[in-house]
Amino acid sequence: MDLQAIWFFLWGLLWAIFFMTSGFDFGIGTLLPFIGKTDEEKRTMIASLGPLWHGNQVWLITAGGVTFAAFPLVYAVMFSTLYSALMLVLFTLILRGVAIEFRSQQDDPRWRRIWEICIFIGSFAPALLFGVAFANIFKGIPFDADGIYHGNLLTLLNPYGLLGGVLFVMLFLQHGALWLAIKTAGTVQQRAVAVARKAWPVLVAVAVAFLAASWFATDLYANYLNYPALFLVIVLAVAGLLAARIFMAAQAWIKAWAASALTIVSCTFYGIIGLFPSLFPSSLDAAFNLTARNASSSPLTLKIMLVVVIVFVPIVLVYQIWAFKLFGDKVSASDLAHEEGAY
Amino acid sequence: SIYAFIRRKKLMESPLLLKIMVLSIPLPYIAIQLGWVVTELGRQPWIVWGMLRTADAASAISTLQVATTLVGFFLIYSLLGIVGYYLIIKHAKKGPEPQIA
Numbered sequence: 369m370d371l372q373a374i375w376f377f378l379w380g381l382l383w384a385i386f387f388m389t390s391g392f393d394f395g396i397g398t399l400l401p402f403i404g405k406t407d408e409e410k411r412t413m414i415a416s417l418g419p420l421w422h423g424n425q426v427w428l429i430t431a432g433g434v435t436f437a438a439f440p441l442v443y444a445v446m447f448s449t450l451y452s453a454l455m456l457v458l459f460t461l462i463l464r465g466v467a468i469e470f471r472s473q474q475d476d477p478r479w480r481r482i483w484e485i486c487i488f489i490g491s492f493a494p495a496l497l498f499g500v501a502f503a504n505i506f507k508g509i510p511f512d513a514d515g516i517y518h519g520n521l522l523t524l525l526n527p528y529g530l531l532g533g534v535l536f537v538m539l540f541l542q543h544g545a546l547w548l549a550i551k552t553a554g555t556v557q558q559r560a561v562a563v564a565r566k567a568w569p570v571l572v573a574v575a576v577a578f579l580a581a582s583w584f585a586t587d588l589y590a591n592y593l594n595y596p597a598l599f600l601v602i603v604l605a606v607a608g609l610l611a612a613r614i615f616m617a618a619q620a621w622i623k624a625w626a627a628s629a630l631t632i633v634s635c636t637f638y639g640i641i642g643l644f645p646s647l648f649p650s651s652l653d654a655a656f657n658l659t660a661r662n663a664s665s666s667p668l669t670l671k672i673m674l675v676v677v678i679v680f681v682p683i684v685l686v687y688q689i690w691a692f693k694l695f696g697d698k699v700s701a702s703d704l705a706h707e708e709g710a711y
Numbered sequence: 712s713i714y715a716f717i718r719r720k721k722l723m724e725s726p727l728l729l730k731i732m733v734l735s736i737p738l739p740y741i742a743i744q745l746g747w748v749v750t751e752l753g754r755q756p757w758i759v760w761g762m763l764r765t766a767d768a769a770s771a772i773s774t775l776q777v778a779t780t781l782v783g784f785f786l787i788y789s790l791l792g793i794v795g796y797y798l799i800i801k802h803a804k805k806g807p808e809p810q811i812a
Binding site: 514515 | 772791794798
């Protein structure tokens, strides 16, 4: 594999890690009004994210940063063509970030309600929009040779794009519900388990529909038909789904969550592998496609960044896993009573 | 600051100095903002000095889109600024935390 191909798959890997880690905090934010009935239950749910959601979102910055550094042309065209959608994601993420911090600052139901709404919107909307954006990338975006976009925000909300959005929302709902099953006890845990059980068949149905729709709406399967061994990725995604259900039945929540993580990563790679070598295909003409070949930085840049990544990504992974372990215990009442300013 | 250095041992007995210090809290913020404005305005019409003009670097996005997000940024940051100051004032009025012995 050459440098450009290595960076193509690193680009995919960073997006996959972002979806795997932020997936559960988007899911929990979306479930907040449905599982959290009392203030204490809501605080328990928010506290289950601990300090982890900050770290999770850094993977978005790394994924964006790698797009910029390794494939600057993709970065430029992606942020121009998807301008409105990405700005919407940005605004909702800004609101969500402050909402998580501000909610606990005042003991007033109305105050808390406002920030809960922001947490919900800031979790649901990005989950949906990332799904819509990636499904549209799989399908191809209507842009010309100069990277000029021929469409608007509604162009992205086509059936296949929306199906991708629903798939992401369902993946993240299951992921978040299972995280709550690990991290909480009592009523919150019971409700989370019930949600995970109910979400599963819906997720399977949406995932199957997405795999089938991709056959008609995209060229993703071309690579798979050329190299049938690649179908292993789809097998992994299915295995993750089945394992999640089996571990749920066995009440092995950590394993079920890991299976859900595997599903999210293999779903992301399902698209990434299908796209190769394109990062950002054009639906107008395949000649306009931005690929790992025609949109990358210079070999020297890629080489320097590869050394940096090989050194630092393992370090980041180790300290994030360490943080996950440190905050692995269930949220208890004493955690919530610990200090006034706490979630 | 020279005066503050001379009086550092008797800080609590110098009301004038303490008042000056309170009034100078915004100064670093103003300095940061003005410094930013100077660098941004100073290199116009270049966005990368001598290499790329700002006009050539701008994305081909409709003015309406840019205007909408500009208003969006203005509203969101104004809202966050107001809420932030409200909370700062609220916490400041409460006074320092009681010492835990």
